[in-house]
Amino acid sequence: GAVVSQHPSRVICKSGTSVKIECRSLDFQATTMFWYRQFPKQSLMLMATSNEGSKATYEQGVEKDKFLINHASLTLSTLTVTSAHPEDSSFYICSARDRVGTGGTEAFFGQGTRLTVV
Amino acid sequence: KQEVTQIPAALSVPEGENLVLNCSFTDSAIYNLQWFRQDPGKGLTSLLLIQSSQREQTSGRLNASLDKSSGRSTLYIAASQPGDSATYLCAVRLGAAGNKLTFGGGTRVLVKP
Numbered sequence: 001g002a003v004v005s006q007h008p009s010r011v012i013c014k015s016g017t018s019v020k021i022e023c024r025s026l027d028f029q030a031t032t033m034f035w036y037r038q039f040p041k042q043s044l045m046l047m048a049t050s051n052e053g054s055k056a057t058y059e060q061g062v063e064k065d066k067f068l069i070n071h072a073s074l075t076l077s078t079l080t081v082t083s084a085h086p087e088d089s090s091f092y093i094c095s096a097r098d099r100v101g102t103g104g105t106e107a108f109f110g111q112g113t114r115l116t117v118v
Numbered sequence: 119k120q121e122v123t124q125i126p127a128a129l130s131v132p133e134g135e136n137l138v139l140n141c142s143f144t145d146s147a148i149y150n151l152q153w154f155r156q157d158p159g160k161g162l163t164s165l166l167l168i169q170s171s172q173r174e175q176t177s178g179r180l181n182a183s184l185d186k187s188s189g190r191s192t193l194y195i196a197a198s199q200p201g202d203s204a205t206y207l208c209a210v211r212l213g214a215a216g217n218k219l220t221f222g223g224g225t226r227v228l229v230k231p
Contacts, residue, residue: 004161006161032217034217034218034219041226042223043207043221043222043223043224044162044207044221046218046219049217049218091159093161093162095162095219097217106152106164106167107152107164107209107211107219108164109154109161109162109163109164110161111160111161112159112160112161114159
């Protein structure tokens with residue numbers, strides 16, 4: 001299957017600082033990428049849909065000014081957690097759909113980023 | 119609103135037994151359904167994708183069935199191995215234009231040697 005690379009895999013930051021997470025589709029183009037958040041022993045919650053060249057679409061309850069998403073190319077989307085606080089500590093996972101390969105139907109996921117805010 | 123449920127939440131079996139994981143969804147107008155595996159602290163690995171027009175998909179020891187009318191999918195893993203221990207998630211996509219995946223809560227599987 002297609003490969004989605006997410007970086008970094010782990011990050012620890014101080015409260016009040018910002019953290020950027022990258023999501024790359026390595027061998028395919030993705031017009032749409034998705035950002036999820038996962039709490040321990042819980043399922044994935046969609047935060048936002050990232051569209052190449054346009055503004056991201058955020059799910060209800062997700063603060064767009066806190067979670068900045070940029071999708072500048074067909075292979076890269078970034079999520080920036082601004083002014084991070086301990087309650088932002090979580091596992092963040094990105095996903096991308098191959099625009100061409102499987103008819104744009106199968107979703108592939110990155111390895112996830114464990115964010116710890118101290 | 120689409121809701122996806124996975125039962126049981128956890129499952130423990132001895133090595134060699136077949137695994138049966140259930141996924142149910144409330145809105146039968148799905149575009150496709152996907153099964154994933156997640157190891158602790160890791161991302162998701164896609165296992166099987168079933169289009170709405172299909173009734174099952176198979177890959178090695180894995181077989182997934184889909185019954186849209188009853189809103190159910192079942193993942194079968196034959197002859198389980200300790201390496202199959204992981205959390206299994208199902209997710210449904212509503213409509214071709216709808217990009218979102220709605221996930222179930224997952225089933226944590228432990229295969230004991």
